Amino acid sequence: MMPSLGLKASTSLEQIDERLQYQPSVFEFYTDAHDMTKNGLAHLEEMVKYVQSAGVRQIVIHHPMAYDHHHNEVAVSALKDPAGYQFMMSSADALIELAIKLNVQVLIHGGYSDKEAVVNSFGDFKTARKVIFARLDYFQKMGGDHVMFENSISPAFDYGDEEIEETVMAHHYRLCYDISHGFIVLHGDNDKLVNSIARLAPQTVHYHLVDSMGQHHDSLQLGKGKIDWQRVMKVVNPKATNIYEIDLADQNDSREMRASHEYLTNLLSTQQIH
Incomplete structure (x- = not known):
């Protein structure tokens, strides 16, 4: 596979225009809680149409990562955190509805929190995972080919964990595989990473190409890990x-993402891997 130039931006027109000048074939919107208000959703819709008008056909909207200074967690307790639960569900519903309307994709993160936080919400880990998969089933039924689920370094939803992988395969989910997250979960083991990616490849529709040292969440430029x-x-x-989900020194300058694409394209061209 030769990678696509996939770039990520917020709904800021300045960021979007900076990305579009490089003619990406894939564009991913990073959203936050402000984008989920009535005005925010209207602006997001206009920005998606704007990117489409520039000729980009492959567009992904990333479900907000945070709400009220906490992770926007699928494994949120409706009883212990009703406001967080309401935001998580209503924002997912709104984005899936928008994605169907505009024929784009929504990415929902399967988990963010550590095991202790997830257990605190539901009493035990097994129950928490059941809740997560029940909610992902709901999103899948609602969104169909317009929704995908991304792996985390959280044990709530981490590819590299055989139990999680067997479950996502059995549920026939459409997947986003964040390569760095898998690498971190597998403690920097490239053999296990390659096996995990290969195993889930038939259901994977989108990749986050990110390098890592394999120890913690570091979001490195490709070739730096x-x-x-x-x-x-x-x-x-x-x-x-695919997109390159790299930490940027300046959010209005995508150079680390573009450098990652150049690195990978040169690497694969040299090795003649197709």
């Missing part, structure tokens, strides 16, 4: 889209 990209790119789904 320890992921074996030659091996990874041999087993990804060639029909899937």
Whole structure:
């Protein structure tokens, strides 16, 4: 698979215009709680249409990562945190509805919190996972081919965990595989990472291409970490889209994402991997 130039931005017109000048074939919107207000959703819709008018056909909207200074967690207790639960569900519903209307994709993160926080919400980990999958089933039924689920470094929803992988395969979910998250979960083991990516490739429709040292969430530019990209790119789904989800020094300058694309394209061209 030769990667696409996939770039990510907020709903800021300045960021969007900076990305569009490089003619990406994939565009992912990073959203926050402000984008989920009535005015925010109207602005998001206009920005999606704006990106589409620039000729970009592959567009993903990332479900907000936070609400009221907490993770926007699928495994939120409706009883212990009714406001957080209401935000999580209503924002997912609104984005899926918008995605169907505009023929784009919504990405929902399967989890963010550590095991202790998830257990505190539901009493035990097994119950928490049941709740997560029941909610993902609901989103899948509602969104169909317009919704995908991303892996985390949280044990609530981490690819590399065989139990999670077996469940997502059994539920026939459409997946986003964040390569760095898988690498961190597997403690920097490239052999296990390649096996996990290959196993889930048939259901993976989108990749977050990000490097890592494999110890913690570091979101490195490709070539700056320890992921074996030659091996990874041999087993990804060639029909899937991708973006480079790299930490930027300046949110209005996508240079680290573009440098990652240049690195990977040169690497694969040199090795003649297709």
